[in-house]
Amino acid sequence: MKKIMVVGLGPGDKEHMTVQAVEALKEAELICGYSVYIDMAKAVVPDTPTFMTPMTKEIDRCRAALDAASKGTTVAMVCSGDAGVYGMAGLIIELADEFPPVEIEVVSGVTAALSGASVLGAPLVHDFCTISLSDLLTPWEKIEKRLDAAASADFCIAIYNPMSKKRHDYLQKACDIMMRYKSPDTVCGVVRNIGREGEQKWIGTLQQLRDYEGDMFCTAFVGNEQTTVKNGLMVTPRGYQGKSEWNER
Amino acid sequence: MKKIMVVGLGPGDKEHMTVQAVEALKEAELICGYSVYIDMAKAVVPDTPTFMTPMTKEIDRCRAALDAASKGTTVAMVCSGDAGVYGMAGLIIELADEFPPVEIEVVSGVTAALSGASVLGAPLVHDFCTISLSDLLTPWEKIEKRLDAAASADFCIAIYNPMSKKRHDYLQKACDIMMRYKSPDTVCGVVRNIGREGEQKWIGTLQQLRDYEGDMFCTAFVGNEQTTVKNGLMVTPRGYQGKSEWNER
Numbered sequence: 364m365k366k367i368m369v370v371g372l373g374p375g376d377k378e379h380m381t382v383q384a385v386e387a388l389k390e391a392e393l394i395c396g397y398s399v400y401i402d403m404a405k406a407v408v409p410d411t412p413t414f415m416t417p418m419t420k421e422i423d424r425c426r427a428a429l430d431a432a433s434k435g436t437t438v439a440m441v442c443s444g445d446a447g448v449y450g451m452a453g454l455i456i457e458l459a460d461e462f463p464p465v466e467i468e469v470v471s472g473v474t475a476a477l478s479g480a481s482v483l484g485a486p487l488v489h490d491f492c493t494i495s496l497s498d499l500l501t502p503w504e505k506i507e508k509r510l511d512a513a514a515s516a517d518f519c520i521a522i523y524n525p526m527s528k529k530r531h532d533y534l535q536k537a538c539d540i541m542m543r544y545k546s547p548d549t550v551c552g553v554v555r556n557i558g559r560e561g562e563q564k565w566i567g568t569l570q571q572l573r574d575y576e577g578d579m580f581c582t583a584f585v586g587n588e589q590t591t592v593k594n595g596l597m598v599t600p601r602g603y604q605g606k607s608e609w610n611e612r
Numbered sequence: 613m614k615k616i617m618v619v620g621l622g623p624g625d626k627e628h629m630t631v632q633a634v635e636a637l638k639e640a641e642l643i644c645g646y647s648v649y650i651d652m653a654k655a656v657v658p659d660t661p662t663f664m665t666p667m668t669k670e671i672d673r674c675r676a677a678l679d680a681a682s683k684g685t686t687v688a689m690v691c692s693g694d695a696g697v698y699g700m701a702g703l704i705i706e707l708a709d710e711f712p713p714v715e716i717e718v719v720s721g722v723t724a725a726l727s728g729a730s731v732l733g734a735p736l737v738h739d740f741c742t743i744s745l746s747d748l749l750t751p752w753e754k755i756e757k758r759l760d761a762a763a764s765a766d767f768c769i770a771i772y773n774p775m776s777k778k779r780h781d782y783l784q785k786a787c788d789i790m791m792r793y794k795s796p797d798t799v800c801g802v803v804r805n806i807g808r809e810g811e812q813k814w815i816g817t818l819q820q821l822r823d824y825e826g827d828m829f830c831t832a833f834v835g836n837e838q839t840t841v842k843n844g845l846m847v848t849p850r851g852y853q854g855k856s857e858w859n860e861r
Contacts, residue, residue, distance in 0.1 A: 378630070378632040379632055380631055381629060381631075382627050382628070383628055447730060448726065449737065452730070453848060453849060454850065455734075456842050456843065457849070470730065471722050471729065473726075477620075477720040477723060487696050490742055493739055500851020501851050508765045513741070516757045518761075599702060
């Protein structure tokens with residue numbers, strides 16, 4: 364059966380890829396993706412042919428990948444993080460019926476919420492949301508509504524695409540919305556270049572996060588009302604009854 | 613430096629572990645965890661000594677692990693899925709100061725939201741929440757509030773611990789809450805035994821999910837208003853402007 368694999372590579376280096384992702388790269392005869400992700404894959408399989416398109420040409424990229432797969436080439440479409448979370452798996456499935464049938468295999472990976480959390484400590488131990496602040500494909504009103512709802516119900520929140528050159532004030536707006544419900548002292552964190560060279564982390568308060576100067580390589584984390592800092596690490600308890608009851612359920 | 617690693621093993625088999633998790637297991641001199649997770653680790657390192665405690669003895673388990681690490685044994689505390697998401701990383705960090713200093717390394721892994729999503733297709737391509745229906749450590753009112761908020765803002769939702777013998781009607785209650793905002797026709801899915809022998813998947817509607825008969829090995833997925841079924845797979849679009857605009861940003 365002709366096959367396309369949509370492969371989540373995790374945050375960057377091979378160490379954070381799953382065994383299945385490494386195997387998928389080795390199996391692939393053609394690797395498709397955005398140039399940065401192609402470079403991540405090439406660290407594992409330097410000699411496999413590649414096809415890249417710029418960041419905003421996702422549909423062209425997916426169609427090229429599906430076209431090659433439907434003609435008999437085993438293709439890996441690579442994404443950073445997970446294949447599904449803000450990744451290409453959905454678009455591949457949506458576009459697949461334009462081509463002769465191919466098997467679609469989704470290979471999950473460690474998304475930035477998880478890999479970033481492990482750098483900060485354990486900020487997402489309880490219920491959490493991921494929210495992207497990119498309004499390229501989503502109306503800002505929808506993003507605002509999600510920030511409001513997530514904050515009102517005391518979710519931990521992992522914020523993807525918190526800032527970019529064009530969107531320098533979005534994180535400020537997002538923090539202002541969350542502070543409708545969350546204390547300005549809520550413990551927050553930022554990780555930059557997760558799992559890559561130059562990895563940096565920062566831990567502070569929601570009020571400080573509002574004015575944090577980062578870039579598109581950052582993922583931000585907002586705690587819930589129980590999140591604390593312990594030995595320099597950001598920690599959210601598993602439950603609300605206190606650790607002494609863990610052994611008494 | 614003395615070291616304890618909190619290792620997320622992913623859904624089950626070695627294929628879904630990260631390269632880093634496999635290396636951590638190989639490095640460990642003692643593996644601590646709940647018996648099911650110990651078995652997952654033993655498939656990789658059958659000869660490493662282990663220490664297990666029953667499911668409800670998490671504090672004892674963490675203290676034993678920290679005690680061993682502080683005395684010089686390199687310890688891996690293993691969790692299914694991610695080390696942080698409903699995992700042990702938080703408790704290890706919280707309890708660490710009862711013992712002489714040890715380095716704590718959190719090794720992230722593929723949590724059930726991601727691995728289950730890859731089985732169903734791509735249900736979590738846009739903003740999503742994880743919500744656990746277990747009220748052992750969290751008041752049910754808090755869980756209800758989160759279900760309500762997440763549904764009101766049209767999040768995709770991954771539901772952990774959707775049912776157990778003692779909580780046969782919780783998923784019904786949860787679906788009723790989500791149907792305050794979400795259509796009964798919202799596309800939903802369930803994956804059982806993700807990444808393990810006997811893996812099963814089901815795709816249906818929110819109304820049908822309400823009466824789904826599952827068990828504690830299930831993870832449930834609720835789509836957003838744009839989630840569809842395509843070629844038997846559950847798919848959530850990346851954005852709200854339609855795929856034709858992907859190339860025109």
